[in-house]
């Protein structure tokens with residue numbers, strides 16, 4: 046190689062696959078995330094029906110929040126409902142966490158396992174079940190009326206708050222249970238030695254210690270509640286919140302510009318909340334974990350026990366009403382008043398009709414999207430973690446961005462970019478797969494990144510030095526070693542995609558209708574029996590998948606749902 | 610013939626606005642077939658130099674040549690280097706056989722050839738019977754041999770070892786270091802061996818380089834380094850050494866007269882030394898000092914025996930001398946009659962054994 050300079054030789058010898066992979070990842074992120082989001086931000090400033098150009102820009106779409114009653118009420122409802130849900134989940138979850146951690150309760154493990162069941166249930170199915178129980182002729186409403194209690198109508202804020210509270214309280218409960226269980230007992234003991242009574246100890250020691258982590262958990266619930274589409278869509282009635290308002294603008298008027306503006310407001314709120322959450326977590330500095338757990342004081346007083354049993358088991362049982370209700374409903378023709386009437390298997394017998402359509406679509410979409418998310422998330426995580434090429438920090442943030450995007454916002458972004466122009470994807474499988482991949486990649490990315498930090502880089506370096514290119518190294522060393530994490534992450538992603546509603550509701554077409562959509566439609570058609578039967582099938586599938594994964598990874602169900 | 614040549618190699622790490630110069634213009638050569646040890650205290654840049662050689666770190670300056678080729682222009686996977694990591698880095702999801710065969714499979718060698726070479730190399734490292742096991746089912750010493758086999762199986766032109774014995778117990782360490790030298794010589798592979806254990810380095814190396822703070826302070830054979838340290842750092846780092854403050858009295862041609870303790874000693878100046886100040890340091894190995902009971906005459910230093918240790922081949926005396934806080938160590942081939950702990954003693958030495966340092970550098 047006489048005339049070749051060292052730098053030229055370096056170019057010839059170099060292994061370029063890493064840049065190729067990075068390039069593909071970047072391309073995907075740019076085309077299907079950055080571009081649609083940018084476009085969404087831009088069209089939010091352009092009135093509906095106008096060209097996207099600088100001279101057309103104005104704040105018209107945002108002025109609606111001041112001028113339109115519907116907008117204003119939606120914004121207020123979003124905040125009011127989300128705050129109520131956060132408050133109620135705290136009121137239920139924190140005491141329950143304390144009781145389970147510190148009072149001797151029979152069946153504690155069963156209680157912990159059962160408490161996560163509501164988390165596995167898709168939100169809109171829970172809301173639907175509460176309609177059956179508390180609707181105008183609902184069995185539970187009947188019981189309440191008999192004892193003279195007049196409940197507010199299920200359609201409206203009451204239903205939304207009820208369904209969300211019972212669905213999200215396990216987050217707070219698991220978080221505070223864990224915190225109370227691992228709290229340093231010497232702190233409480235020293236207070237007791239100084240003469241403080243229990244309520245005082247609780248108020249001055251135990252609670253303040255766990256407040257930062259509880260607050261962080263509360264903010265996550267706020268983000269979930271304010272982004273949730275399924276529950277307000279099913280039981281909101283005429284009470285609109287931001288996600289349903291977005292849906293209304295797109296589905297009712299095909300007004301993507303208005304939807305974009307509402308989306309922007311919504312993302313600003315969730316983004317701000319997430320920032321606050323990060324801030325609180327970063328400030329959480331005191332040592333609460335103790336080395337010796339045995340000394341933790343466990344209350345055994347009979348009154349305390351009785352109270353704890355009634356409260357904790359009561360909450361768990363009530364939160365399981367939806368599952369129970371759907372199972373019962375799926376076997377009956379009607380359920381008006383106390384007892385369901387007309388036992389039938391016809392709802393289940395109708396399911397085969399859905400096999401070739403919604404069920405097949407759901408399986409195809411969930412499978413291909415979870416594999417896509419796994420592939421993209423893994424490769425980008427690997428490149429970002431191990432190779433740190435220039436610009437990888439930007440990629441890191443970009444991939445994580447969908448975390449704060451409500452599902453329906455992703456749908457709006459994709460619709461606003463791919464309904465016309467060079468690449469028309471509206472109504473295809475592709476747009477749904479892309480939306481699912483975009484939304485789920487952060488989960489894979491995060492778990493693979495965590496897996497990689499556990500993996501000694503020397504293993505990969507040894508492979509490189511023995512002559513393997515980075516791709517060979519990735520395939521033969523890295524991938525087999527992170528495979529368990531990756532597989533469980535992918536299958537969990539698959540399980541969550543089986544019940545996806547908030548993105549697909551705007552993106553589906555007759556051809557790509559999913560099971561969730563089919564159930565949603567049956568509920569709206571008043572076909573409760575069929576909806577229930579489909580819901581039961583869906584729920585048990587998701588439950589089985591989640592359960593299998595937890596057995597495979599050896600985690601308890603409760604452990605895999607702890608947050609914060 | 611030089612095999613590996615470092616020319617003003619420089620590496621700087623930036624961490625949160627702090628610059629750490631891990632390698633500061635390092636230049637030296639390693640000869641073909643040689644076992645070269647890099648020795649130095651923790652954090653002096655040994656691992657960094659090794660990783661730069663392998664191409665796992667990018668240089669911030671200078672070049673590394675392998676023969677005539679500029680190594681810096683070649684990506685790590687094309688350098689043909691074998692490396693043994695401190696924690697061995699065996700692939701936990703592969704058997705021992707697959708671990709060792711891995712580099713050959715990457716090179717797409719025929720199956721029969723792979724099999725032959727794997728068995729051959731396992732024979733060489735003295736571990737033929739464990740091919741079907743998983744790395745986790747091996748002892749530390751066995752894992753060490755497998756790592757060595759994996760690094761050697763593709764006949765690399767260069768073998769790098771980063772503290773390969775750090776995780777073994779003391780006895781196995783001594784055994785494995787002779788094993789590694791045997792294997793290295795048999796495989797005839799140029800080797801760069803990093804350690805912070807000076808005994809290990811002295812025992813195993815053909816030549817060694819002593820590093821401090823990103824700089825190579827001296828290069829030489831073990832005996833050169835031990836007998837003829839180039840500076841105070843190497844003198845203190847390798848083996849045991851007593852340091853005494855001293856003053857220059859006069860010059861006699863190329864000889865120097867220094868006042869140390871109660872005596873004046875003469876020693877030839879090193880070539881090329883021009884001028885320096887009065888205050889110097891005199892260094893002496895324990896075996897170069899002699900100790901007597903104070904009744905039997907005058908010496909260079911007076912002191913009190915604090916500890917007497919019988920260490921097999923020699924007897925070590927630890928002596929507190931007046932005007933010095935530390936204990937002076939003296940090794941005698943046999944116990945000195947009539948000298949017990951607590952006795953007054955005098956120390957003397959032959960001026961030819963004395964090392965003189967000015968501002969850290971050797972002058973005589």
Ligand SMILES: Nc1ncnc2c1ncn2[C@@H]1O[C@H](COP(=O)(O)OP(=O)(O)OP(=O)(O)O)[C@@H](O)[C@H]1O
Pocket residue numbers: 622623624629630631649650651652653654655656657658805
């Ligand atoms: N990746 C890195 N980022 C920042 N600084 C580093 C990095 N690697 C090494 N350093 C710094 O460079 C210096 C040399 O480190 P190096 O690992 O080469 O030391 P060493 O001689 O191998 O030490 P040891 O005997 O403890 O292994 C140290 O100050 C270390 O902190």
Ligand SMILES: [Mg+2]
Pocket residue numbers: 655656657771
């Ligand atoms: Mg090191």
